Amino acid sequence: MGEYLLEIRPGVEAFLFHEALLLDDLRFDEWLELFTDEARYWMPIAETLDYDQSRVSAEGEWALVEETKAFMAKRLERMKSGMAFSEQPRSRTRHYVSNVLVTAGEGGTVIARSNILVFQGRRDRKGEFFAGYRLDSLVRDDSSWLITERRVFLDQRVLPRALSVFL
Amino acid sequence: MATALMNHPEIETDDLHRLVDPARGIVNSRVFNDPEIYQRELTQIFMKTWTYVGHEAQIPNVGDYVTAFIGEDSVIVSRGRGGDINVLLNSCRHRGLAVCSSDRGNASLFRCPYHGWTYGRDGALLGVPKMQEAYHNELDKASHGLVRVPRVEIYRGFIFANWDYGAVSLEDYLGRDMLWYLDIPMVGALGDLVPIGPVMKFRMKTNWKLASENFAGDDYHVLSTHGAAFRIGFLPDYDHLADYTANFDHGHGMGDIPKPGRAIENDRGMAQMFGPDAAAYVEAFNARVREHLSERQADIHGIGEGNIFPNLSWIKFGCFHAFGLLQWLPKGPNEVEVWQTTFFDSEAPQSVKDYARSQMSQENAAAGIFGQDDGENFERISEVLRGAVCGKQDLHYAMGLGHEDEMKVEGLPGRLGPHYTEANHRNFYRYWLQLMTGREG
Numbered sequence: 001m002g003e004y005l006l007e008i009r010p011g012v013e014a015f016l017f018h019e020a021l022l023l024d025d026l027r028f029d030e031w032l033e034l035f036t037d038e039a040r041y042w043m044p045i046a047e048t049l050d051y052d053q054s055r056v057s058a059e060g061e062w063a064l065v066e067e068t069k070a071f072m073a074k075r076l077e078r079m080k081s082g083m084a085f086s087e088q089p090r091s092r093t094r095h096y097v098s099n100v101l102v103t104a105g106e107g108g109t110v111i112a113r114s115n116i117l118v119f120q121g122r123r124d125r126k127g128e129f130f131a132g133y134r135l136d137s138l139v140r141d142d143s144s145w146l147i148t149e150r151r152v153f154l155d156q157r158v159l160p161r162a163l164s165v166f167l
Numbered sequence: 168m169a170t171a172l173m174n175h176p177e178i179e180t181d182d183l184h185r186l187v188d189p190a191r192g193i194v195n196s197r198v199f200n201d202p203e204i205y206q207r208e209l210t211q212i213f214m215k216t217w218t219y220v221g222h223e224a225q226i227p228n229v230g231d232y233v234t235a236f237i238g239e240d241s242v243i244v245s246r247g248r249g250g251d252i253n254v255l256l257n258s259c260r261h262r263g264l265a266v267c268s269s270d271r272g273n274a275s276l277f278r279c280p281y282h283g284w285t286y287g288r289d290g291a292l293l294g295v296p297k298m299q300e301a302y303h304n305e306l307d308k309a310s311h312g313l314v315r316v317p318r319v320e321i322y323r324g325f326i327f328a329n330w331d332y333g334a335v336s337l338e339d340y341l342g343r344d345m346l347w348y349l350d351i352p353m354v355g356a357l358g359d360l361v362p363i364g365p366v367m368k369f370r371m372k373t374n375w376k377l378a379s380e381n382f383a384g385d386d387y388h389v390l391s392t393h394g395a396a397f398r399i400g401f402l403p404d405y406d407h408l409a410d411y412t413a414n415f416d417h418g419h420g421m422g423d424i425p426k427p428g429r430a431i432e433n434d435r436g437m438a439q440m441f442g443p444d445a446a447a448y449v450e451a452f453n454a455r456v457r458e459h460l461s462e463r464q465a466d467i468h469g470i471g472e473g474n475i476f477p478n479l480s481w482i483k484f485g486c487f488h489a490f491g492l493l494q495w496l497p498k499g500p501n502e503v504e505v506w507q508t509t510f511f512d513s514e515a516p517q518s519v520k521d522y523a524r525s526q527m528s529q530e531n532a533a534a535g536i537f538g539q540d541d542g543e544n545f546e547r548i549s550e551v552l553r554g555a556v557c558g559k560q561d562l563h564y565a566m567g568l569g570h571e572d573e574m575k576v577e578g579l580p581g582r583l584g585p586h587y588t589e590a591n592h593r594n595f596y597r598y599w600l601q602l603m604t605g606r607e608g
Binding site for chain 1: 268269270271272274363364365366367368369370371372391392394395396398399401489504509520524525527528529532533534536538539540542543544
């Protein structure tokens with residue numbers, strides 16, 4: 001318990017809730033501003049092994065998502081083209097973020113660990129859920145936190161569908 | 168065993184000929200949604216053709232195994248004591264449970280959780296609890312091993328299995344003409360072309376053939392389906408990238424084959440982004456192809472994408488692009504589980520490895536901007552085909568009909584076609600029909 005930074009936790013939690021709200025309200029341009037320019041977004045692939053279920057893609061192995069802010073911006077540009085059919089019309093999403101714990105990271109960063117449950121509704125289908133946890137590396141900006149790295153670890157071995165939304 | 172599995176629900180051969188008519192460019196939408204046709208595919212297609220089940224590099228040591236599917240049947244691919252590879256039905260002979268429920272691992276035994284029957288790496292039944300008390304020592308263990316898939320063959324590390332004792336060899340099935348293209352990235356690699364991480368798995372609510380036929384050479388969809396990717400400058404203008412399609416015996420097809428000289432020119436341009444290591448890599452890759460294969464294969468250099476009948480698709484553009492294998496595993500007429508494995512050259516420079524790896528995730532994968540739009544379109548087809556009328560309509564597969572033999576390029580094998588044609592689709596369904604009806608043409 002001693003390692004948790006309880007004093008800053010409310011502020012970090014509010015930041016993560018706000019970030020989720022921007023995603024669910026489709027305010028993607030504002031959302032992207034919450035990432036530093038060199039920010040990295042990484043989502044490894046889970047594997048099912050006999051005893052150890054913590055095995056995911058190692059660094060240097062391929063992943064569900066491996067990109068920087070520059071490509072995240074390309075994704076947004078793509079969605080605005082009107083030809084990104086996986087998100088045309090746009091999905092409805094609901095990001096549930098909970099169990100937030102904050103620890104000290106390297107180089108003045110803090111690490112926010114949170115659980116996520118994301119509902120995605122596409123057109124008139126029943127929709128799908130993605131469940132897992134995030135490790136976000138955050139740095140303090142003048143007025144807010146900024147994300148320098150987001151790692152998302154899904155609990156699903158087989159994704160229920162292709163991934164066309166940000167988790 | 169085998170005969171029991173060969174039974175299939177009744178759909179008449181004549182019905183199939185009415186539904187699929189490659190000569191007229193017609194495929195009826197029933198073949199994408201009919202449960203009886205689907206059941207018949209599981210035996211007539213998936214038990215008669217070679218299925219990719221893993222790569223040797225995934226099971227280098229004695230006892231290493233991966234699990235895979237042939238049709239809807241789970242199999243274990245295990246490395247035996249002598250280095251041999253066993254492909255075993257993942258189903259206990261007592262009550263049928265899967266005896267292995269992980270993706271991969273190392274095991275000396277596979278144990279059924281229900282009553283504890285235990286099998287060796289080669290499938291032999293080794294242990295039966297209470298053999299004396301329960302079976303009076305009368306159970307014949309020798310005849311109750313895990314069912315073995317009889318044919319297992321390997322091409323350059325890629326392991327395939329086949330239920331059909333009488334099938335042609337894997338190399339004959341793939342065919343020299345298609346291998347002429349597939350050899351290019353396999354031989355051009357400075358090291359080994361090996362998996363670079365776990366198998367990615369995701370679901371699509373569609374029919375497996377829609378994905379297969381797409382990779383078999385549907386270059387036509389790229390302009391619309393992937394229009395956004397070109398609009399944002401993710402790739403250069405599409406018509407600059409590719410020129411030909413080709414199809415082959417046994418239903419295989421490929422598209423986006425570049426005009427000789429074009430792919431290496433493109434790679435030399437891309438190398439500018441990465442630096443001297445990458446520039447040297449392009450030349451070394453190409454020189455290997457020139458030396459170990461042929462001048463003509465070196466001129467082709469990058470090979471596009473394709474589908475190995477029935478459901479193994481691949482993608483590979485140039486030497487900076489990873490080699491992606493996509494298995495469209497059938498899970499009912501309207502459901503596919505995609506298993507995607509990405510391979511790359513173990514001896515490529517680190518900067519090139521980093522690019523190729525992340526580029527595949529961004530391009531053709533579960534979250535890739537190409538893959539997700541393809542999946543959406545396939546699912547939209549399957550949604551609509553549930554309708555009583557939509558689900559029984561003739562669909563148009565006639566692009567380029569009557570122009571099949573017009574494209575000839577010296578030294579390029581296969582039945583060549585232009586960039587935009589559905590000759591490859593018709594080739595796919597011609598072989599599909601042959602297997603489903605048991606007769607030629």
